[in-house]
Amino acid sequence: MKIAIIGTGPAGMTTAYVLAKNNIPVDVYEASYNIGGLCRSMELWNQTVDLGPHRFFSSDKRVNELWLDVVGNEYEMVNRLTRIYYKNKFFYYPLKIGNVISNLGLLESAASVLSYIYQKLLGSHGDQSFEHWVKGRFGNRLFKIFFQTYTEKLWGIKCVDLDADFAAQRIKKLTMYEAIKNAIFAGRKNIHKTLVDQFAYPVGGTGTVYKKMAALVEKKGNTIVLDSPVYRIITQNNRVTGIELIDGSFKKYDHVVTSMPFTTMVSRLPEVPDKVKQNADQLTYRNTVLVYILLNSTKVFSDNWLYVHSSDLLMGRITNFRNWIPSLYGNEQKSILALEYWCYEEDEMWSFEDKKFIELASSELVNTGLVKEDIIEDGYVVHINKSYPVYSRGYKKILAPIEEYVASIKGLQAVGRYGSFKYNNQDHSILMGLMAAENIMGKACNNLSEVNSDYETYQESYIVTKTGLAKQDL
Secondary structure (H helix, E strand, O other): OOEEEEOOOHHHHHHHHHHHHOOOOOEEEOOOOOOOHHHOEEEEOOEEEEOOOOOEOOOOHHHHHHHHHHHOOOEEEEEOOEEEEEOOEEEEEOOOHHHHHHHHOHHHHHHHHHHHHHHHHHOOOOOOEHHHHHHHHHOHHHHHHHHHHHHHHHHOOOHHHEEHHHHHHHOOOOOHHHHHHHHHHOOOOOOOHHHOOEEEEEOOOOHHHHHHHHHHHHHOOOEEEOOOOEEEEEEOOOEEEEEEEOOOOEEEOOEEEEOOOHHHHHHOOOOOOHHHHHHHHHOOEEEEEEEEEEEOOOOOOOOOEEEEOOOOOOOOEEEEHHHOOHHHOOOOOOEEEEEEEEEOOOOHHHHOOHHHHHHHHHHHHHHOOOOOHHHEEEEEEEEEEEEEEOOEOOHHHHHHHHHHHHHHOEOEEEOHHHHHOOOOOHHHHHHHHHHHHHHHHOOOOOOHHHOOOOOOOOOOOEEEEOOEEEEOOO
8 A cells, every 4th residue: 555645744744653653654745845834843043933833732632642752751831821912901811800900991891791791682693703603702892802803814804704613613612701710710620722821842843743753754764755746636536546746747656645735635636526626716725924033132021922903013923932942042142023914815915025024023013012123133034825724604515515525535635724624723633644544544434524623522631741641630
């Protein structure tokens, strides 16, 4: 059995790693020169940075065991501090009642509670938009403060045009009631996944996880080919027969695990029905531009990252790598911030020259009051194409027949955020890769589309702690 894996991100590398550990030969193809996909790390100004903030957290025992198997004891626990920047003020996340009241004032705080009560009395009208979902759990006023601006920056569409599925996957069961309870109990008795205040982080950056996986894969005699884009997957009579590289050459394979962008992969399949291809053309991705700024200072702000909700700023998030672990910066006495901008390919911003992006980021950073202009020393820009699958309203009806067709092709599995058109966290993609490998080995018949889709019953009980895997008290 000949197996090809397309992409070296968390899903693709996990598949290769698990197969290699079980002595099953694989060939891995990567379009870029780097391993890790969206989770790669890179050296910049004698320091290590990731492509934005990439924390690892899972309560799935299998995912945590695999992560620890790769990382060993070469990780540290990071105390998470993330805040929301809104109208020149900082709101703690998770919420702290005193902080919220202090920032909003008694009148606005009271009005927000009344807005929530009114929304609960108003009830649901069956609207399946993100806006309706959030308002139903927080009220209109808090929706506008804590959700609307940031969300519309990220997706480039109105919240009413964003599917509620996004909220169900990313915010899950968090409500005004849960947020207040979390604030009152200071995190005790809170098990909401987005409110975890500590996470494991590998020494050397997130990307080291996938470089370690790659090292094992190659040690076992397998091939990882960088700078080798796959143009399309070849099928015959609804079965995978191989892949075609960008140079037109054909490689024969019995099984292909792909994390290339889902819509691109589907539209290039040789036997794809017109209706499926038309559906794929209706799905879209959002792009990311990361602007790294070098500061001549070691103390800027204490957060790991900040969510920027202010409507007068184009950036959406700021990561401060100085506040992760010391191995990232070593003896350097300077800080690196990463500012995130989101756009579509047709937007003017996507084609900005690097110099213009650095000037924009520097100016916006100064405008926040976080940084003085005289400590900004340098900038560096990274473009990331198709980084977020857009959950436009009703997208699941468009996606369902595509998934059904892909599932019908023997020997083909689509994995990862790119590959499956799912807004995965790192742990979701690792789980997809693990499940894909199990399917190939005949150890299971996993439905990969179920990963990151179970909103109500997803309850697991193991986490990574300083001393290793531990059972979580629920």
